[in-house]
Amino acid sequence: MDITEGKRRQIIDAAVAEFREKGFAGASMDRISARADVSKRTVYNHFSSKEALFRAILDIMADRANRAFDVVYVPSKPIRDQLIDLGWAEGHLLTDPDFMKLARMVVGETMRDPVLAAEMNEKMARIAVFREFIEAAAADGALKVPDLDRATDQFLGLIKAQGFWPVVFSGELATHAQVTRIIETTTDMFLGMYSPDHA
């Protein structure tokens, strides 16, 4: 581990904090270097501009979201248990303080640029994982889903409405127990609509 690598980390940590507090336009490179305990010149040796530093952080963010574990549908397991596992594919990000700090910053900053926003949203939400799961379960007869995209939005929407947006706005992280309840109630509501046993 170079000293270089260490400095780089310091810079990124400081930049995340600064961008999160002030936003892109409000952040100052002087303050970032001061927070990182590094000379301003070193910041520019690592990142050629404020923009480049910001983009580097977005990439780290996307990486972290994509390292999240995926869930695949398995016909032999009870559908309710599997939906709860699926919920945790999103849920465990919600309890990760680093991820949520970044999420907060990214949501605020990317919203101004619709293209970037849509791109980041897709990367963060990993909608495909959820849609494929629900599709497989429907094909297997474990769920009865007339509109796949809508069902996916509803499942994720129920979780996010309780576990993501309130956190983004309040800054207070959800506890493991709270996320457990959120996922359970989401699953039950989802099954109330899409279970094949339903009248």
Add this chain to the structure above:
Amino acid sequence: MDITEGKRRQIIDAAVAEFREKGFAGASMDRISARADVSKRTVYNHFSSKEALFRAILDIMADRANRAFDVVYVPSKPIRDQLIDLGWAEGHLLTDPDFMKLARMVVGETMRDPVLAAEMNEKMARIAVFREFIEAAAADGALKVPDLDRATDQFLGLIKAQGFWPVVFSGELATHAQVTRIIETTTDMFLGMYSPDHA
């Protein structure tokens, strides 16, 4: 109607556009006055500072949300029809282009300040209206709701997941027909969980 009042409108319209595109820190008073086709001094005659202009816009925003019609529970009407009416209390804001433009800006700008964010969220979401409705319906026996706050979050969450957040991020307004579908499916899912007829 004064000329003054007209100028004021021009300034506000220009400021909304500028703040939305650049954020508070990135917005420039010079550009705002240019966009408004008004001298910079006139801007300062109407609003004493950039901050004051921004706050004035937030107030307008909150006003508009609060002018939205309220829905009260009526025992004699079928619960499904009433829930659909309730959904429209949120839904008709989703199809209002001016409101959604403002919402986009406000969400992005207030997110950095948790206190301001929570305050605006409350004003915009008017959660109380929804909770009171659901509470009244439950008291009447038309719904069976074990956790009032959770049920309220779920109802609003289902609508927003499909009709608010996608619009905030993509910038493309939902059509009346789309919102109709969103409200109907939300209502059915909600009844699947909370209807007293449910096993």
Add this chain to the structure above:
DNA sequence: GATCGAGTAAACTGCAGAGTGTAATTTAGG
């Protein structure tokens, strides 16, 4: 027709921030 409220244009102040140049110093590692 003098006055007054509102608007305008443009130059100006003061400051903060992005990014650079440089010479001196530290550090890693053979």
Add this chain to the structure above:
DNA sequence: CCTAAATTACACTCTGCAGTTTACTCGATC
């Protein structure tokens, strides 16, 4: 110990922006 790369301090340029000042123009109202 020596070298090359990385880091540092700091002065410097340039730009843009918030907010002010001044001298001027309308148009209405008394």
